[in-house]
């Protein structure tokens with residue numbers, strides 16, 4: 009089966025590579041010439057563990073190719089996936105669908121009957137119908153189906169998530185398209201992953217509902233963490249206890265500086281707009297968005313308190329700036345709120361991130377970039393952990409303290425044991441304990 013993937017970003021590239029690993033013939037199209045150049049050379053333009061290997065193996069086997077030639081890629085494809093970005097629209101918080109509709113216009117002249125066009129991008133309810141209407145206008149001659157196949161992979165474990173998904177979700181009302189997508193995902197079904205066929209509206213909404221629910225869990229545990237601090241409980245013990253309840257589950261109960269990333273903030277915002285527009289407001293999720301925004305601001309206050317209440321003239325070392333570990337993605341990372349606030353209040357900021365520097369450097373002007381986690385400590389009054397990269401967990405805290413001027417360690421990800429930090433001479437402050 010031939011597949012065309014429009015967009016070679018975090019989702020398109022991983023999906024294309026994994027589909028080719030199943031044995032399908034995949035052509036991935038992107039507009040960005042620099043990105044294509046790297047891809048052609050067998051290098052992934054994003055940091056995602058394991059991705060280079062899969063790409064190179066399947067490129068060599070002739071099953072995976074990258075191109076700007078849309079016409080050639082679309083022709084003969086049994087399925088054309090749209091995996092372009094759907095960022096938050098400036099001003100009103102809706103999903104910006106301009107890339108999706110631009111891609112639809114571009115593929116339209118090249119589609120051949122019978123065409124299955126499938127959104128992998130996260131798109132609001134009704135988008136599949138809108139794509140169908142636009143295609144019908146552009147190609148009245150064409151026999152086609154528009155489906156929704158939202159992607160649930162997580163950056164940092166994207167290959168594992170794509171190849172061992174909790175479920176594959178397909179929204180379609182076409183039997184012919186269902187047959188094609190059933191065949192496409194058979195390798196996963198044979199390994200026991202459920203492939204669910206639902207209506208297009210249900211698939212579109214399920215993706216947003218899933219992300220909003222996860223954002224809710226994070227905001228919930230963040231507020232419980234604040235309460236723990238006031239009453240002397242330990243949020244990790246509370247989270248472990250409630251997480252054992254299978255109705256709750258133990259995932260996404262880690263308190264921190266607020267959720268960020270390429271999906272949760274924009275998807276929460278878009279879902280809120282969908283709710284309001286359809287006169288079914290999601291008041292709980294509206295509150296989640298507000299709580300999360302305030303949390304990021306509150307975190308810079310914690311760092312300020314740790315150095316005695318004023319950041320002026322203080323040096324703050326930051327460990328990690330990406331929105332989570334094992335990715336170089338900086339989209340909506342909490343660091344983009346916290347670090348500028350530290351700078352504004354007069355601090356000097358030293359930063360280290362194992363993979364994020366290239367993306368983060370233009371987004372965080374005015375900071376000093378360091379070569380290692382320990383370098384961040386040189387002359388610092390306080391160190392703060394913003395991203396829980398594994399390599400920070402075994403840091404030599406005595407050496408960290410030795411290189412610092414002050415002794416404050418503000419661990420916004422709870423990666424250190426308070427006792428060990430205090431034994432190293434640090435004044436430790438975690439979250440919710």
Ligand code: NAD
Pocket residue numbers: 014015016017018019020037038039040043091092093094107110111114128129130131159160161162163270271
């Ligand atoms: P991205 O910005 O990393 O990638 C989008 C790519 O599409 C870019 O490389 C861009 O150059 C390319 N592109 C845009 N318009 C094009 C066109 N007309 N023709 C060819 N290429 C085009 O975005 P992403 O993070 O991969 O997200 C894509 C979609 O998947 C979004 O809707 C997102 O919400 C959803 N999603 C993302 C994740 C994630 O973890 N990143 C997870 C699940 C779902």
